[in-house]
Amino acid sequence: MHELSIVESVVxxxxxxxxxxxxARVKSVKxxxxxxxxxxxxxxxxxxxxxxxxxxxxxxxxxVNSVPVVVHCAACSRDAEIEGVQSFRCPNCGxxxxxxxxxxxxxxxxxxxxxxDADSEPVSQPVSESAGST
Numbered sequence: 001m002h003e004l005s006i007v008e009s010v011v012x013x014x015x016x017x018x019x020x021x022x023x024a025r026v027k028s029v030k031x032x033x034x035x036x037x038x039x040x041x042x043x044x045x046x047x048x049x050x051x052x053x054x055x056x057x058x059x060x061x062x063x064v065n066s067v068p069v070v071v072h073c074a075a076c077s078r079d080a081e082i083e084g085v086q087s088f089r090c091p092n093c094g095x096x097x098x099x100x101x102x103x104x105x106x107x108x109x110x111x112x113x114x115x116x117d118a119d120s121e122p123v124s125q126p127v128s129e130s131a132g133s134t
Contacts, residue, residue, distance in 0.1 A: 003043040006106065007051045007062075014111055018056055023116040028061040030112075034105040035069050035085065069103035 010029065018026050033039050041064045048062040068081045073090035079101050080091050090097045 004047045007047040026060040028112040030063040030109040034067040034103040036103040070101040071097035072099040073097040
């Protein structure tokens with residue numbers, strides 16, 4: 001299951017970013033995941049719970065935004081979203097369209113951080129290190 005290594009890498013990157021905001025809490029992490037990235041969202045969510053348990057990200061939501069496949073058609077010089085991945089044909093003219101414009105993404109889109117109240121003392125939280133690769 002490569003989703004675990006993906007999530008571990010995301011946790012590591014977000015933990016490093018959160019370290020710049022002592023006492024702040026990470027509320028959510030948004031990922032952009034292309035349809036062709038071969039990632040199962042349910043597996044990502046499951047692994048997220050495992051990988052964030054006991055870290056500064058515990059309780060943070062993982063939001064996965066699916067990115068459809070968009071191809072460029074040389075015949076009609078247009079970009080178009082295709083319905084499925086079984087046929088890479090331009091939906092406008094029907095010609096084969098092999099140039100991918102979107103659909104392979106796997107990236108952190110945003111991190112929502114809630115800063116501590118100005119009246120309260122900042123709380124230092126340990127930064128956990130995790131290894132992983134995408």
